[in-house]
Amino acid sequence: MIRYALKCEKDHRFESWFASASAYDTLRKAGHVSCVECGSVEVEKTLMAPAVTATKAPKTTPAAPPAKGSADAAARTATEGALSTPREAKLAALRRKVEANSDYVGNNFVSEARAMHLGDAPERPIWGEARIDEAKALVDDGVPVLPLPFIPRSKTN
Template sequence: MIRYSLRCRDGHAFESWFRSGSAYDALRDARQVACPDCNSTEVEKALMAPRVSGQDAAPEPAKEEHPLAELRRRVEAQSDYVGADFVKEARAMHEGSSARRAIYGEARIGEARKLVEDGIPVAPLPFLPRAKVN
C-alpha cells in the first residue's frame, strides 16, 4: 500500500491510499480518483516528503491502537471471510436463499455497484483482506 498526497485542478489537497503506484495511475486514467471537495477527477500527485526514521531517532511513545487496525480486528472477529464469493453470497442472503450473517470479501467495483443498485447494502473496507497482503 502507498499513500499519496493529491491535488485537484481547483487546488484542493487530499490524501488517499492505493495498492501501488501503477494502481493509482490506472485509477486516475480511468477517472476513478475524485476530489472529496469538488468531485473533480482531474487529479495529480502533490509534492510530499517521505517519512524516514533512523537508528538515532527518538523512539515514539506508545500509541493507542490505530482506528483502522481496530476496525480490521472487529471485522475479522465478527464476520465470515467469503473471498471471491462475496457477490454471490451477498445476493443469496438478500434473496433469502442463504442465512443472513456478516460477511466480507472481494468484488470488482462494477459488481459492487450492481449490488447497491439492486438494493443490497454493501460498503468498501479501507484495508485488504489478510489473504491478499504480502
C-alpha cells in the same frame, strides 16, 4: 487504479485508491466514500501532485526515508507493525473487529451478499472481494454493501 487526495467537511485529509475516476464518482454518490477519521460522507477531492517515477535509477545518494505522516511512511509503519498515528490505530482496530465478527467469503462475496438479500441464505455479517462492476451492480440492486479500507491479509506482503 487511481489515487485521490481527499478531505472531509471537517478538513480531515486522507488518500484512497479507486478503480477509476467514474468508480470514485459512483461510490461517492452512493455515500460509500467516508472520512477515515470521523466517518463523514461529505468528502471531496483535493489538489494532488502526480506521482512520477524515473525510468533510470539516479546516480545519487539514496533518498531519505519517507516523512512521518506521509502515505509511504504510513504503509511502511503498518507493514512493520508499528501504528504511529491515530488513523492507523483506528484502521487496525476496524480490521480486527471485521475479522472477529464476520465471515470472510473471498471471491464468493457477490453471490453470498445477493443470496442473503434475496432471502435465499441466512443473513450474517460477511466480507470478501468483488470487482467494481459487481459491487456497483449490488448497489444498483439495493444490496447494502460498503468498501473496506483494507485488503485480506493473504494478499498483503
